[in-house]
Amino acid sequence: MLKDITLGQFFPGDSIVHKLDPRTKLILVIVYIIALFQAKGWISYALVVLVTVLCLALSHIRFKTIFKGLKPMLFIIVLTAALNIFYTAGTPVLPGWIITWEGIDRAAKMILRIVLLITGTFLLTYTTSPMALTDGLELLLDPLKKVKLPVHEMTMMMSMALRFIPTLIEETDKIMSAQKARGADFENGSLIQRAKALLPILVPLFVSAFRRADELAVAMESRCYHGGEGRTRMKQLKMAGRDAIALVLGLLFLAGMILCKRLGL
Amino acid sequence: MAEIIVENLSHVYSAGTPFEKAAIQGIDLTIPQGQFVGLLGHTGSGKSTFIQHLNALLTPSSGRVLVDGEDINQDKKTRYRVKQKVGLVFQYPEYQLFEETVFADIAFGPKNMGLSAEEIEERVREAAGFVGVDESLFQASPLELSGGQKRRIAIAGVIAMRPGVLILDEPTAGLDPRGCRQIMDNICRYQKETGATVIVVSHNMDDAARLAERIIVFDHGGIAMDGTPEEVFSRPRELIDIGLAVPQSTAIAMALREKGIDLKGAVYTHEQLLDAILRAKGVDAC
Known part of the structure; x- marks a missing residue:
């Protein structure tokens, strides 16, 4: 798996x-x-x-x-x-x-x-933990904010990417099962055939990734997220x-x- | 057409690791051809694991699954072939649509079966007819349609393989009442017209009571109840203890009985409830 x-x-x-x-x-x-x-x-x-x-x-x-x-x-x-x-x-x-x-x-x-x-x-x-890691990274890179480097945004993106890896893996598993149930074959055939066989997985995966990104953005905005300025932490380092x-x-x-x-x- | 026999089926996830977990254990079951089965059970009761064994998506840790008297896990070929005999529609199947047009997406299954172009077209039309998708939508992109339509196209994609057994995992989850009714009616029509076996996993007790000939209740990876809707819904207390609900009519009947009104017989549909109430009041049912 x-x-x-x-x-x-x-x-x-x-x-x-x-x-x-x-x-x-x-x-x-x-x-x-x-x-x-x-x-x-x-x-x-x-x-x-x-x-x-x-x-x-x-x-x-x-x-x-x-x-x-x-x-x-x-x-x-x-x-x-x-x-x-x-x-x-x-x-x-x-x-x-x-x-x-x-x-x-x-x-x-x-x-x-x-x-x-x-x-x-x-x-x-x-x-x-990935959360602690990105928090630490953000604080370490804090001086770079002076030269207008969007440190908070970068680390936020990083922690979100990490957060969604397991979710997307699970999603891929599900989509693969569903396409297998429709007779898709991922294991046999030439290299080109196998590359083509990935299409039925990749398209739904991208669609759902975009949907998730959209939903996440709405959820963050509805909780008044507006970037790193003046933001406090639940776990102070x-x-x-x-x-x-x-x-x-x-x-x-x-x-x-x-x-x-x-x-x- | 196909008869399903399940013998002593068990499945253990992540065997040999600290995360080892037995999802289903020692399941024995025979589902004769043409039966309409409702599969009930709360989240984590093993029903999703169970249905994925019926078309060899999952391999049993022990036990056998026979379709048409043939062990489906014999080799790679039987594991592949059984997917055409046993069509499985996953939860939220609309998230698996990927082709550019509705037609191409429904045709994906038959194409994988290696059928001719004419045969594929015939099957796509037939499948679209079963789920009530109009042919004018064939050239549209499946991603632009409404949720209910997407769901029906995804189901058509499985029906187009003409499976002798059609399994659906919560086919009505997240749809509005009209969408639910339409989809359940479509599935019923497929069963009646083709004589296929249909297994529907559902949380909707009313649908299960109304449509299924046989109800199987899963609990803790095993079968807790198995019988006609009449038999299963005449034991409402057990269902509630397992963490499931009972059909609305059964719940009303239970409440009335507690108030001392003597309703006779099993009550699990609206008609039966009306009938029982009328009879208790001394009026003959019309």
């Missing part, structure tokens, strides 16, 4: 990571990504792995969930690894072979980097002591990584 797709899904919980302010988590993810790209040698990679595993443990997310999320990326990971293995110059593993020790080393680091990158962002989306600690730890981690790079570790 289509419903089984996980796309940065939020897992409710009450771990320390869940409780952090979304703004802190957003900043930390950026810090984490910068730090990750400082890694050159195996010691620095080991440090990133250690920090990642520690964060995962703190957030009570099981490794199984992360692996499940990584599955769709498998193709990209394997492809990058293969390219690196075969196209890196150096000493061959066996005389005459195209595979080099340098290639294996580089491929392994590349896989690690992609996996860590994805895991880091999963850590954010698994522990932060407040930084706490743990946020300060987390940010300091994050910066220390980044400093450590830069140091590792300087030392060539």
Whole structure:
């Protein structure tokens, strides 16, 4: 079923990571990504792995969930690894072979980097509800309102898009069943035939998406929505002591990584 | 034409995950050809899951469904073929219209069956006739029509496949009283003229009482009651306990009986109510 797709899904919980302010988590993810790209040698990679595993443990997310999320990326990971293995110059593993020790080393680091990158962002989306995420983003980008960037509108659109993904998936499921009941065939035939077979799904889906958008706009207007100016929140975001600690730890981690790079570790 | 036999049918959603949920359990049922069946049950009672098994849209977790003595889940071919024998109209079917013209949309089903152009045209005209859609609308866009008309075109799209069994999930939801009556009358006419089996899922007890020969009540994924309208509506208390309503006439009869007026027999249509009241007052029914 289509419903089984996980796309940065939020897992409710009450771990320390869940409780952090979304703004802190957003900043930390950026810090984490910068730090990750400082890694050159195996010691620095080991440090990133250690920090990642520690964060995962703190957030009570099981490794199984992360692996499940990584599955769709498998193709990209394997492809990058293969390219690196075969196209890196150096000493061959066996005389005459195209595979080099340098290639294996580089491929392994590349896989690690992609996996860590994805895991880091999963850590954010698994522990932060989409609403909190967009709220945090809006507040972080608040200074940009000074240069007339419609930050509120952008984040509002983002949260609405996120809100409607499950609804539209359910709708697609329903339309597919109905067209199947009329003998539509989505699985057989040539590529062109299958592309054509999507039409009976896409047209009703678009029609209903527009209808929903219309209804939503009316519902918002009838509740006097008029943009972000002077708007207050039901859930006020407040930084706490743990946020300060987390940010300091994050910066220390980044400093450590830069140091590792300087030392060539 | 088709007889439906359901043997020990169960369906579990998301089996093997924390969200596992048995939607229907151990259903045994035989629906002979040509019967008009009303399917009742509150939201989440499993009736929608059940009807999607009858044309192999859902595969049973255990148990079998036989149409014309053939297990419909044998292989891909039988699963595909049964969709032509058992026509299923979903809730709010008008949201599934997609073609540019009314004609093309009704023709979608027959076209998928691989029929010739003449045969398709004949079937579209026939189906439009059954649901009372005028041929002058054939070239209009289905998206521009009124809600009731869209609904009828969507139903015609299934009827055009000439299914031996026609299943409709709340075909009158969201329509005005006249639209409801017209659609129910159209469905009745299809059943009478073609001898097809018709299964209607409904929350409208009055429709169920008026039209169905047999009423099946679903509750908690199983069959709670199964019988003629007379049998089912003579147990109004149970229906109310399940969370369903009774036909208006039955409700009035219950109220009158509580006041001490002795009405005889089962009452579930307006005529029966009138009859019973007249008889209780000592006047012979006309």
